[in-house]
Amino acid sequence: MTVNRMQDDYHEPIIHRAGWVIVDPWTIYPNGYVRVEDGSIQEIGQGTPAGGDEVKDYGKGVIFPALVNAHAHLELCALKDRIITHKGFGFWVKDLIEKRALLDHDTLREASEIGIREMLASRCGAVGEISSLGLTLEPVRKSGLAGVWFRESLGDHVSNTEKWESRSSDLQISLSGHAPHTTSPEVLVKIKNRTRERNAPFSIHLAESDEEMSFLTTAQGPWKDFLLSRGIDPKSWGLPVESPVRHLHAIGILDNQTILVHMLQTDQTDLNIIHESGAHVCLCPRSNHALHGRLPNLDGMIQAGLKLCLGTDSLASVSSLSMLDEMAFVSKSFPMAAPERIFDMATLGGAAALGLDDRMGTLVPGKQARLAYLDIQATKASEVLEALVNFSNTDTMPFQPNPKTIIK
Numbered sequence: 001m002t003v004n005r006m007q008d009d010y011h012e013p014i015i016h017r018a019g020w021v022i023v024d025p026w027t028i029y030p031n032g033y034v035r036v037e038d039g040s041i042q043e044i045g046q047g048t049p050a051g052g053d054e055v056k057d058y059g060k061g062v063i064f065p066a067l068v069n070a071h072a073h074l075e076l077c078a079l080k081d082r083i084i085t086h087k088g089f090g091f092w093v094k095d096l097i098e099k100r101a102l103l104d105h106d107t108l109r110e111a112s113e114i115g116i117r118e119m120l121a122s123r124c125g126a127v128g129e130i131s132s133l134g135l136t137l138e139p140v141r142k143s144g145l146a147g148v149w150f151r152e153s154l155g156d157h158v159s160n161t162e163k164w165e166s167r168s169s170d171l172q173i174s175l176s177g178h179a180p181h182t183t184s185p186e187v188l189v190k191i192k193n194r195t196r197e198r199n200a201p202f203s204i205h206l207a208e209s210d211e212e213m214s215f216l217t218t219a220q221g222p223w224k225d226f227l228l229s230r231g232i233d234p235k236s237w238g239l240p241v242e243s244p245v246r247h248l249h250a251i252g253i254l255d256n257q258t259i260l261v262h263m264l265q266t267d268q269t270d271l272n273i274i275h276e277s278g279a280h281v282c283l284c285p286r287s288n289h290a291l292h293g294r295l296p297n298l299d300g301m302i303q304a305g306l307k308l309c310l311g312t313d314s315l316a317s318v319s320s321l322s323m324l325d326e327m328a329f330v331s332k333s334f335p336m337a338a339p340e341r342i343f344d345m346a347t348l349g350g351a352a353a354l355g356l357d358d359r360m361g362t363l364v365p366g367k368q369a370r371l372a373y374l375d376i377q378a379t380k381a382s383e384v385l386e387a388l389v390n391f392s393n394t395d396t397m398p399f400q401p402n403p404k405t406i407i408k
């Protein structure tokens, strides 16, 4: 079974059944089934459904809602294994910019199609794609993935407004700002206001690197020199500020349609501000580990009641775009995080962040039948999610703290 709207082929009712069916992280049916008609879930239950509809039996494993990768850069797939990650964030950024400039747009676009196939194969049904060059809209659209395609603005100009689509479309177009240390407050507010007018999600990288933290809180240092070398003058940005989160709060960016990506550098005040704002937090722990040698304060975020989701980030910093790999890494790295919580982040949490929770994220009647199947081994319900969030057999090294390497 794949997640890619396979049910579009079936206008007649069809029953999908398996050893287990996950309705939501807290509701798991043994010997479960999902009745689907015209791509929508009609009924879900356990045992043998009444009626003579066609039945597809997948085996002893588990049917579950397609995963949601809330933060990816498919446009960077061609850079897989080409960017040096272990010399610190500043080096990585420069390496990425230089090596990407050597690749033509066709190469970048073709590689993104391979990345999309990897996503689909790893049971992903929706993506929050961040596009800085504008190359990936058609590949994502063609793939049938749901989600949001964000056109990213960087520096001191606003990217062209793309044709906006209605909220009923499964792939919405919106805008994102790169980050508060690369993009002026004026531009960020302008973009956020445009997305507000459209009732669309807005995404931004936040509180990720030491370079960002140091620059925003001192208005000095190597990052300032880097910006100036790229023709961006930050003198009117209102810096220094107390923290990246307080900065976005002060300029009015935080609300329940904002997705804050990374969040490695937060204190309790920041977490409280985010909670009050209703903003979503998207964590990309494998990328954080590779680039920064550290992980976000997931336990503190759970305790603060934040709305959490997961993303893979790009192949310029991680080895796969698999949400199965991301969940497995989270499971190994955060032993205090329950499998239910991790699975919720990878499904309903992501769907909510991307404005899709009315149609994805759980298997309930009325939602889309974006179903996934994995051949896990479980003898009781409590083992199902444990097996699922640890399913990946690649890239699941537990987090090992290592010294930070920062290029000054």
Ligand SMILES: [Zn+2]
Residues within 6 Å of the ligand: 071, 072, 073, 130, 205, 261, 313, 314
């Ligand atoms: Zn990113």
